[in-house]
Amino acid sequence: MAEMKIEVTAYRCDRCGHKWIPRSNEKPTICPECKSPYWNKPRKNNKEKRK
Numbered sequence: 001m002a003e004m005k006i007e008v009t010a011y012r013c014d015r016c017g018h019k020w021i022p023r024s025n026e027k028p029t030i031c032p033e034c035k036s037p038y039w040n041k042p043r044k045n046n047k048e049k050r051k
């Protein structure tokens, strides 16, 4: 058997850090772990300046 490298697309949730490989080619809408729909959205709402 020859060696072969299989590359898969994995996703990582920015919220809980969960990593998973989707079964379909479609981009997941929520994190399967924490069910957050913002798993791939970085926090940009932190515009409050630290005092």
Ligand SMILES: [Zn+2]
Pocket (backbone or CB within 6 Å): 013, 014, 015, 016, 017, 018, 031, 032, 033, 034, 035, 036, 039
């Ligand atoms: Zn998550």
